[in-house]
Amino acid sequence: MLQVQFIRQNKELVLERLGVKNFKEPGLVEEILALDDQRKKLTLEYDDTQAKVNSASKEIGKLMASGDKAAAEARKQEVANFKQALGPINESLAATEKSLHDTLVKLPNLPGANVPAGKTPEDNVEVRGGGAKPVLAQGSVPHWDLAKKYDLIDFELGNKITGSGFPVYKNKGARLQRALISYFLDFNTAAGYIEMLPPYLVNEASAYGTGQLPDKEGQMYFVTEDNFYLIPTAEVPVTNIYRDEILKESELPVKMTAYTPCFRREAGSYGKDVRGLNRLHQFEKVELVQLVHPDKSYAILEEMVIHVEKLIQSLGLPYRILNLCGGDMGFTAAQTYDFEVYSAAQEKWLEVSSVSNFENYQTNRMKIRYKDENGKNQLVHSLNGSSLALPRILACLLENNQTPEGINIPEALQRYFGSDRISNG
RNA sequence: GGAGAGAUGCCUGAGUGGCCGAAAGGAACGGUUUGCUAAACCGUCGUACGGGUUAAACUGUACCGAGGGUUCGAAUCCCUCUCUCUCCGCCA
Structure with a gap:
């Protein structure tokens, strides 16, 4: 707040x-x-x-x-x-x-100086992009068909075990998830982020701290017996690591990365957007969180954008970066860049990362501060971003890299995945 | 799930009704000394919200897990809750 x-x-x-x-x-x-x-x-x-x-x-x-x-x-x-x-x-x-x-608490964060005016996603400003959209061979299909063809993901099985939106990854599909997680984490730690593995359930104070409560409890699964929320993103437990802490100025920036599953009730989902991996109740994500000196948060926001951009580039996916307009931004953010990758068979842009500066909106709630040179306690700024959300990345990798011989695995992933192609051979 | 113990400042830890916002030690920070390191010595060393000031100085209130109660007065007594730890049981 x-x-x-x-x-x-x-x-x-x-x-x-x-x-x-x-x-x-x-x-x-x-x-x-x-x-x-x-x-x-x-x-x-x-x-x-x-x-x-x-x-x-x-x-x-x-x-x-x-x-x-x-x-x-x-x-x-x-x-x-x-x-x-x-x-x-x-x-x-x-x-x-x-x-x-x-x-x-009803007042949202203020948009930063570089946030474009606007009301709807159409008003978002494309900052830049990269990677060429692939030209798919005749007979190319969306990822849900590929998932079946190569036995990578079983959506029906997930329905049986839990319900819709809880797919079961199998065989090379499961392996590819693991490869992506490891690759992303290594990529982030190489850039100085400390790896964390936080709890997947949080208490009320934590959910409040990052702004999920009081208004958005409907988006989270809730364990009534113990009053715990299933995390909708690693942002919640990871940012809360420093709740009520006073840091030394020399300890900034705090850079953390974490893999967690994310659980979202997403009550409003419907229609063709929810097909396949596009929207799920449980998905995998690697997250970045930084706690920084207030003077540096916007410079660091740009740094984080470049970091995520490099990661996407290394996967060879066509992408674009959007500077979200005021009307499309989240309640707690001061500025947000969305990353979208192009899913060639669906012929659709899919959001795979959202990198935001929250300035002191979250840290004011969480009382995350540092002692300045005069010995006064000041709020730090918090930022976070996905690097990356897995399902849609997976969807793009499958669709964009499909060939009659199989699905090609980007070079950066090969050593994690253990081979350069998924095929039925 | 059963039994017990506990929750005090960055940490350890004293403190059973007024002299306690809180001893002592450690850590940290600043300084002196020092060829360097170490040691020694001196000093500083909680947070929030107010008043006050150009800014300070100064000053009020609250906080010793949380909430309530008793009392002129509570870290200290009483009640409720939460959490942590130990032992047993179960279990990855």
Whole structure:
């Protein structure tokens, strides 16, 4: 969430930026400021009264010790009066703080300076791309047919075991998943990211910290018996590693990478977009997370984009990078680049990575800070990005590299996969 | 699943009603000394929200797992919850 102090000092900017994000309730800004004024007023009142209670209590102790019972009793009466006043003040203070917080949480992050205006995905700006779209041979088919032909993925079996959206990877299909995960992790650790293997279930505080709660609990699977959420992305457990921590400035940037399965209920999915690997309830992903000095987060955002770009290039897939417009960005992001790869048989662009700078929106919730040179605690900026989401990468690899002889494996993957082709030979 | 113990600052760990925001040691940071390293010595060393100030200084309140209660006054007493640890059982 945003910092009240920041909103107070930059009200016009906040309103203007919320406009870029097409935020529907700009009135919340005034509401927040009013609530904060109220909070300050009540705090002052409460603190002053409490101070009187405290000092009177101290005196009572001394009076008792010196045997002046009568004076002590008189003071006690005073304290009782103060405390009577304290009750209602405390109640309205608590109520004010709660509504302030509840309102603050409704405010999305502000789009950064480079975010294009716009409302829908059509307004996203293509930054650049690369890789040529392959020309497929006659008789080329989408990945779900290839998966069957080469016995790589069994969607029906997943239906039987769990339900739709939970495919079973088999044989070379399973092997290829493992190869991709290992390759991605190695690629990331070579760039200085520390490998993590976090829990796949998180508690409420963690889900709140990265912004999945309070509003998006519907996207997550929930274990009612223990109040745990299945992670929708490694971002949740990995970023929360540093929740409530104060880092030294010299420890920044913190760079982490993690492979995890991701679980998404995706209640709104339907139609042809959900065919095959395009949209699943459980999928594999390797994630990048960075915690950085506020002055450097945008430079690092660009670095991360280049990092992911190189990874996609190494797989030989045609891709494009989109700078998301204000209206299409996530609630918590300040700027997001989406990566899409071209799935040649479906003739469709598929999103395989989303790299975002959250500035201090997440870290303000999680209280991830560093001590600056003056010894003051400052919020760090958090960023994350996929590198990469596996199913759609797999879909593209299968479709784009299909030949009558089999499916060619990109060179970078061969040593992980153990061969250069999937075939029925 | 059964039994027990515990939760204090970055860590270890004292603290059973006022003198405790909290001893002591360690770590860390700054400095002195030093050919270098080590050691020694001196100093600093929680967080949040307010007031105050150009900024400081200064100052108020809260926080000793969380929430409630008793009391003039709670880290300390009582209740509830959560979590952790140990032993047994089960198990990868």
